[in-house]
Amino acid sequence: MVNYDALVLTYPNWVYSMFAFLGFLLCAIPLPWHLEAWNTGTCLFMxxxxxxxxxxxxxxxxxxxxxxxxxxxxxxxxxRFITGSGVAIPAATLCINRRLYYIATANAVTITKAEKRRAVLVDLGIGLGIPLLEMVLQYIDQGHRFNIFEDLGCYPFTYNTWVAYVVVVPWPLAISCISSVYSILSIRAFNKRRAQFKELLSANSNLNSNRYFRLMCLAGTEILFTLPLSCWSISLNATASPIQPWKGWDDTHSSFSFVGQYPSVIWHLDKGTAISLETTRWFVVLCAIVFFAFFGFADEARKNYRAAFDSVGKRVGLSTGGSFTSSFWNSTG
Structure with missing residues (x-):
């Protein structure tokens, strides 16, 4: 039996607000140079x-x-965005793992522009198309407009019927399982082709061995979080309340204009719901921190920080001391 009382933590809401905004900055700051490198899966994740x-x-x-x-x-x-992002982050991880797998198993060193363009379109189909489809499908089983939870804000409502377990609930788990297969196959292919690996990476001008392994670690870490979290979420949804029969579109949407409003003292009474809500919102912050941990201190990141520091210094009329800043940034990490 899970002791939910021990899991629910009480903390000032401004603490979460601070970490959430920090998570946004951690993803926004390095985005420009990742966009320049056309790392589609990584950019989608960010x-x-x-x-x-x-x-x-x-x-x-x-x-x-x-x-x-x-x-x-x-x-x-x-x-609607919360519904989509719950699928989008695992989907972006799938894009990363697919790319790593195809690099590890490539037969040709040279990659044509047409192949690169096709790879980008496939990534966009997975990383944008699937989440957008999920947003549309969730409407099928959306019992009312939305819920508002004190301190948390707006959340989607999905009616607990068998339809939800077909069109809404299983997507993150299914995507993470597919992503796991690609990850395992990538590791296997790498072990078989160690000698060719540097040559294969040379065909990807924006990818070196260090970045390859950081991407692999990022994707692997996200899978380790998403798989058990998805299983737990499905189990919680299935057991917290009885699964209702699907009585058709009109019945499901009969009270669609209703808005659920739940003060903190109320939603904290249901410990399972409280844990689910808190886990959902902290998960995205954790993803941002994990991403920055792998990419925020890399060589290319330090170079861009140094360039930004020098640019700001020149704009405000300060001497940044090129040799000093260079040695400072190079010494950090």
């Missing part, structure tokens, strides 16, 4: 994670200490 952090930050600020339906249009957008 964009979805960063926007998810920003979304949760806004919600946590606006609805601190209240459940007033003060921004219904924002809540429509925010709740």
């Amino acid at each position: 964009i979805w994670t960063g926007l998810a952090c920003l979304n949760q930050f806004i919600n946590s600020v606006v609805w601190t200490g209240n459940v007033i339906n003060s921004a219904p249009v924002w809540c429509d957008i925010s709740a």
Whole structure:
């Protein structure tokens, strides 16, 4: 039996707001040079994670200490985005693992522009197409407009019927399982082709061995979090309340305009719900921190920090001392 009382932590809501905004910054700062390198899967991971952090930050600020339906249009957008981002982050990880696998198993060193363009389109189909499809499919089983939880903000509502376990709930788990297969196959292919590995990476001008292994670690870490979290979420949804029969579109959407409003003292009474809500919003912050841990201190990151530092120094009329800043940034990490 899970002791939910021991798992629910009490902390000031501004603590989460601070970490959520920090998560947004950790994804936004390195995004420009990753966009220049056309690392599609990595960029999708950063964009979805960063926007998810920003979304949760806004919600946590606006609805601190209240459940007033003060921004219904924002809540429509925010709740729909939460639905999509729950699938988008695993989907972006799948894009990363697919790319690593195809690099590790490539037969030709040279990659044509057409192949690169095709790879980008496939990544966009997975990393954008699947989350957008999930946002649409969730409407099938969306019992009412949205819920507002005090301190947390807007959240989507999915009616607990068998339809939800077909079109909404299983996507993160299914995507993570596929991603895990690619990850295992990548490691296997790498072990078989160690001698050719540097030559294969040379065909990818924006990818070296260090970045390859950092991407592998990032994707592997995300899978380690998402797989058990998805299994637990499915189990919680299936056992927290009885699964209702699907009675058709009209019955499901009969009270669609309703907005659930739950003060903190109420939603904390259901410990399973409390853990689920807190886990959902802290997960995106954790993804941002993990990403920055792997890529925020890499050589290319330090070079860009140094360039930004020098640029700001010149704009405000300060001498940055090229040799000093160079030695400083090179000494950090």
